[in-house]
Amino acid sequence: MMRITIAVLFALSMLLAVRPVQADPYRYCADYGTGGGDAGTNCYFVTLQQCREAVSGVGGYCRENGFYDGRPVSADDRSQRQQKTKRH
Numbered sequence: 001m002m003r004i005t006i007a008v009l010f011a012l013s014m015l016l017a018v019r020p021v022q023a024d025p026y027r028y029c030a031d032y033g034t035g036g037g038d039a040g041t042n043c044y045f046v047t048l049q050q051c052r053e054a055v056s057g058v059g060g061y062c063r064e065n066g067f068y069d070g071r072p073v074s075a076d077d078r079s080q081r082q083q084k085t086k087r088h
Contacts, residue, residue, distance in 0.1 A: 027065055030045065030051045030055050030060055
């Protein structure tokens with residue numbers, strides 16, 4: 001009986017610890033380079049113009065972010081995301 005109780009409590013705690021997955025609020029990505037091994041990707045662009053300015057002069061192209069969820073981006077969203085990456 002005690003083992004079942006512990007197992008149920010463990011399962012409930014795991015369910016409560018799970019967070020929902022969030023999609024990306026940034027609509028455009030910049031793929032730098034020509035597709036070689038040194039290319040990089042940056043998906044922090046709200047507008048296509050921002051993306052085009054980022055790749056201008058350094059090479060690359062802009063594309064729509066496949067994980068874009070349509071949410072508007074605010075300055076608070078970006079600062080929270082940067083704080084999360086600093087913690088890890």
